[in-house]
Amino acid sequence: MRLTIDSYDFFLVNHKKNRNFAKYSSIHKNTTIMVDYKKIGLVNTREMFAKAVSGGYAIPAFNFNNMEQMQAIIQAAVETKSPVILQVSKGARDYANQTLLRYMAEGAVEYAKELGCAKPQIVLHLDHGDSFETCKSCIDMGFSSVMIDGSSLPYDENVAVTRKVVEYAHQFDVTVEGELGVLAGVEDEVSAAESHYTKPEEVIDFVTKTGVDSLAISIGTSHGAYKFTPAQCTVDPATGRLVPPPLAFDVLEAIEKKLPGFPIVLHGSSSVPQDEVDTINANGGALKAAVGIPEEQLRKAAKSAVCKINIDSDSRLAMTAAIRKHLAEHPDHFDPRQYLKPARESMKKMYIHKIVNVLGSNDKL
Ligand code: G3H
Ligand code: 13P
Ligand code: ZN
Secondary structure (H helix, E strand, O other), X not given: XXXXXXXXXXXXXXXXXXXXXXXXXXXXXXXXOOOOHHHHOOOOOHHHHHHHHHHOOOXXXXXXXXXXXXXXXXXXXXXXXXXXXXXXXXXXXXXXXXXXXXXXXXXXXHHHHHOOOOOOOEEEEEEEEOOHHXXXXXXXXXXXXXXXXXXXXXXXXXXXXXXXXXXXXXOOOOEEEEEEOEOEEEEOOEEEOOOXXXXXXXXXXXXXXXXXOEEEEOXXXXXXXXXXXXXXXXXXXXXXXXXXXXXXXXXXXXXXXXXXXXXXXXXXXXXXXXXXXXXXXXXXXXXXXXXXXXXXXXXXXXXXXXXXXXXXXXXHHHHHHHHHHHHHHOOOOOOHHHHHHHHHHHHHHHHHHHHHHHHOOOOOO
C-alpha cells in the first residue's frame, strides 16, 4: 500500500533524514570515485537553485554536443554574469562521447576564467539518465549533477530507481533531478502519445521517499521543434502564426503549494523562434508547423519555483538557420570555420537573449 503524506513538515523532516541516510550509507565504503567534480571547478545545483527560487529567476540548462555550442554557452554566461548548466543527453553521449564531453566541461571552466570570470558557476549535468548505471558512470567521471528519468516507469519503480541514484550521488555531493509526469512526444527513449501532467497529490510522497534535490514536472511542455499539432493550436489572425495552448499553470501552482520553495524543473522549453524557422525554410529547409512555448509563459514560470529551464531545440534552430543562410550566400565556401563562426555567434545571441529576457539569471554571480 502506498503511503500518502500530505504535510510539508513531514516532508522536510524526512528530506533531512534522506540526506543523512545517504551520508552514512554503507555504499560509501565500497565505492571508489574517479573524479571529484569540485577539483575541476564545477559546482552542483543546490545553492544555485535555492538562490534562484528565492530570487524569482531560473537557471539556464543548455544542451551541448560540440565545441561551438559549448563556446557560445560559456561566452553568453560570462558576458551576462549568469550561472549555467551544461547538460549532456543520451544523444550527445552517442554523438560526441561521454568522456570527451566531460573533459570539454572541465575546459569550459578554464575558458570562462580566461574570458574574465574569476568564479564561474558551471554545472555539468546528465540529462535524462535512463538507469542507475548511466548515472553512476557520469558521477564517477566528474559530473556534478544527474537526472534519473524514471517518469515512464510505474510510480513505485520510479521511486526505487530514483532513491538508489540519490543514495549513491549524495555521498559525493552530486545533486539529483527526478521526474514525475510524462511529457508529450518523444522523451529520449520515453514515448507517450499524450502528455500526462504531474499529479500534485504525488509530489510530497515522491520527494520524501526519493530525497531528490529537484523535480521535473509535466505541465504541457514537450521536447523538440514540434510541440503541438496545428489542431491543438489557434491561428493568430494578424500574422497567420500558430498560437499554442497555454501551459497548465494551475498544476504548477498546486505543486508549489504542496512543496513550498522546492526546486522545480521545466523540460521541453524551447520557444522555436519563427524568424529562425523562416530563415531555414527560405534557404532550402522544410520545417512545417514548428511551434514552441511562448517566451512570456517561460518568463512567468521562471518567477515561480521553476528554477531550471531546459533549452536544446532553439540552439539547433539558431545553428542550422545561420549555416543554411551562410552557405546560400557563399556557395563557394567549404571551410567549416567559415559557416560555424556565424552559427556560433547566432547561438550566443540566442543564449544571451534567454538569460537576460526570459530566465532573468543575469548578474547573479
Ligand atoms: O531531451 C531532449 C534533448 O533535446 C536531447 O535530445 O538525445 O537528441 O540529444 P538528444
Ligand atoms: P527542447 O527540445 O524544448 O529544447 O527541450 C530540451 C530539453 O528538455 C532537454 O532535456
Ligand atoms: Zn528534457
